[in-house]
Amino acid sequence: MSNYLNDVKPIAPATRERIEQAIADLEFVPNRAVKVMRGARAPAIGYVVSDSPDPFFVEVGRGIEDVAREHGLVVVSCNTEGSREYERSYITALAEMRVAGAIVMPSFERRDLPFRALRASGAGVVVLRDWDDDTCSITFDDDEGGRLAAAHLIELGHRDLVFLGGPGGEHQIEHRFAGAKAALRDAGLDPESLRRIDAASATVRDRVALADQVLALDPRPTAAFCASDSLALAMMNGLLRQGVQVPGDISIVGFNDVVAAQLAVVPLTTIAVPQYALGESAARLLLDELQPEHRHEQIVLGPQLVVRESTGTPRPR
Amino acid sequence: MSNYLNDVKPIAPATRERIEQAIADLEFVPNRAVKVMRGARAPAIGYVVSDSPDPFFVEVGRGIEDVAREHGLVVVSCNTEGSREYERSYITALAEMRVAGAIVMPSFERRDLPFRALRASGAGVVVLRDWDDDTCSITFDDDEGGRLAAAHLIELGHRDLVFLGGPGGEHQIEHRFAGAKAALRDAGLDPESLRRIDAASATVRDRVALADQVLALDPRPTAAFCASDSLALAMMNGLLRQGVQVPGDISIVGFNDVVAAQLAVVPLTTIAVPQYALGESAARLLLDELQPEHRHEQIVLGPQLVVRESTGTPRPR
DNA sequence: TTGAAAGCGCTAACAA
């Protein structure tokens, strides 16, 4: 029977038939858990993030799942909603399930998390964030992304720039901001001339409201660099509804290149974070962790400027 | 030890400490698979759809996960990409994992699928589709949704309507179309006066191109009812880019009420399918399946018209 | 080529 299921040894046709008959009669479904109990990994990968329904993470997840499927693995999707308690319990659950590994974007400090348990359970771990040298991680170069975005605007001739940030992902936002300042410096401009407004919250309402705040600035900026596409899209809608022309009156650059960026009325110029590739690489790194000769790797992905229609030369005054 | 892990019996403090010490020393992580081997269900729910990254299914998934988490369960997200083979293998994998249950939107006929195996494995099954009486299912009343959408436009005074469909989800599209015709009939209008155009493909390009086809119609329709929000949004962008006013020149109604519908430059009037609630109900139904006194249920969710800014009275000629 | 038996990590039932 065991031989049949895993066909390790040849089986006489008669015996084979007898087994198949029994399987059909009993509606027998083999129990994978037994293998797991005996030390095998569960055929699953955990994917733990703070907001899995976010288009960004969904796209990362697509990359993960495609690799997982190739290897007969299934993806356990865990939405922590930014809660420390949920994060803990998901990671613990994955460890107890003996998943092959987990791809985690931790919202909290390392010591707060049951990563040790995950490792101790034998699972691989890949972190989507700056982390330590004892862990595989994939990061994105936010500084360089910020630099590219601002450099693009400067090259078009813009001098009055505003940076739009807001709550959520502070760490990344600061790097994008710093990168933008660096671009000003590189161009011989005063980095302090880069003004900044932060949305009051991550709600659409407050993001749309940024449009008014931008229009109220004096002198009015000719270009805005937004810390994320969703913020950029909301702000742009706010401008368009008031009859402001994009890019005629104000150019806009976003960040991430989520799917919606190219579908907008005015397709958004943005800094592309290769979301699918990020998921794919993370999954491959994870599978490599299970190999005995594995060495931890810290991968840093580079940004790419995608010019669409939301940026142009500033209107002469 | 077993007593400790499941605290069924009182334990002396000294013993407890001894156990905890051992757990810490060994970095012991209990192996859930053992319970599963002994007949318990794996603490997981499968979610199998043809396009899990689609915003619609993502939102359904959110409803599922919230219920799952309440019950200490995890969600296994399976994207079949419309492939029969993937659908089969995911369902088989879930059965072998002994998941508590699975929520499936099958792309194929019942007999083609290893549903029997899933059931035989002891898992609950909830189908998101018309199905048979021996299965729990949740469906949406597409006819009524189509009727509501068209009735809204008729009530505003529109008489020249066009229905926009396209490939993907044919079954549902036909019901929405039929519902729209019924609304015309109810209003004493000729149902055959409802014109129809189908997008050549589900790509954004072909959907945007619908705008031109609509504008080329003679007489030009004053309102369009689109079989889905994503189609409506793409088409609307096509119109807006050409300077056509929405709703001034053409009113637009979508279907589903995906998140993007309210974020559009012109927020979209649409027929709301309660996606989160759908996922939530499906998950609750699934958990009920595991109760011994469970009786199968076929739930039909009703549509709701959400009026935003993409519809208005037709411009007098 | 087939059958029998030990053992994986834990639970549950029992004995001490």
Place this chain on the structure above:
DNA sequence: TTGTTAGCGCTTTCAA
């Protein structure tokens, strides 16, 4: 209150 043991479904090893 604690320790011991059988057994869950399968793989693996060994014997027939």
